[in-house]
Amino acid sequence: MSDSPDVPDGVDITVPHSPRVWNYWLGGKDNYPVDRAFGDQIVSLYPQVAVDARAGRAFLVRATTHLTEREGVRGFLDLGTGLPTHRNTHEIAQAVAPASRVVYVDNDPMVIAHARALLSGSDEGATAFLDADLRVPSEVLARAGEVLDLDRPVALSIIGVLGHVPTMEEAADLVRAYMTGLPSGSFLVVGDNVMPDDPVAVEALERWNEGAASSYRGHTLAEFASFFDGLELLEPGVVPSTRWRPETLRSGSAPRTDMYAGVARKP
Secondary structure (H helix, E strand, C coil): CCCCCHHHCCCCCCCHHHHHHHHCCCCCCCCCCCHHHHHHHHHHCCHHHHHHHHHHHHHHHHHHHHHHHHCCCEEEEEEECCCCCCCCHHHHHHHCCCCCCCEEEEHHHHHHHHHHHHHCCCCCHHHHHHCCCCCHHHHHHHHHHCCCCCCCCCEEEEEEHHCCCCHHHHHHHHHHHHHHHHCCEEEEEEEECCCCHHHHHHHHHHHHHHHHHCCCCEEEEHHHCCCCCEEEEEECCCCEHHHHHCCCCCCCCCCCCCCEEEEEEEC
16 A cells, blocks of 8 residues: 555656655655655755754744734735645634634645645634745735735745745845735744755755755845845844744754744834
């Protein structure tokens, strides 16, 4: 009996694909032998990457909880959703405030095939999935507005996605376009890789870009911080994601991660 899921139409399982490799690193089951072999290869070069994947997911959980509990946000727009895992955005938000409304955006065939798992939200709120290209903010915002109240603050989350945008300039323009289209009081939640000055990390990134279906580029700390230009950063600012409002960690006990994070409010 196979340990891999059935292959949805349009899914190429001959080449490792980012959402599936990420799903494997997070302990999910929506991946194939090519993804697991490639994921193991990258981890063997740079074990830190598996820690980064888990750190990014844990940050999203904490940020969504904070925004729902403390900031009163009831609308969430999650770009580059990826494959469903434990504690997805709608599950977190609607556990705190059942009336929360969540829109996921992705156009990966594997993610689309599993979108139904994302749509079982609370009766009071709403959960929707858009098969859309996140690089077209005007279209995404127009369609998201059918579910979200875009006259009220929305939390825009972009985790592990901006490094897949070919250039830093394009990534910054993308973030700016989305935030321009959201009302005052909205929040930007970003988690992504800050490239360490480490030849092993560089080699792992090169190996990823040689073998994966979608290339990735790391950020400098200054580049990552620039995503929040013009916004009001929440404490503790731009930090390694394990340092963003950790729940139970004692000082000095957070694992090291190259996944950086920040949450900021639009004035």
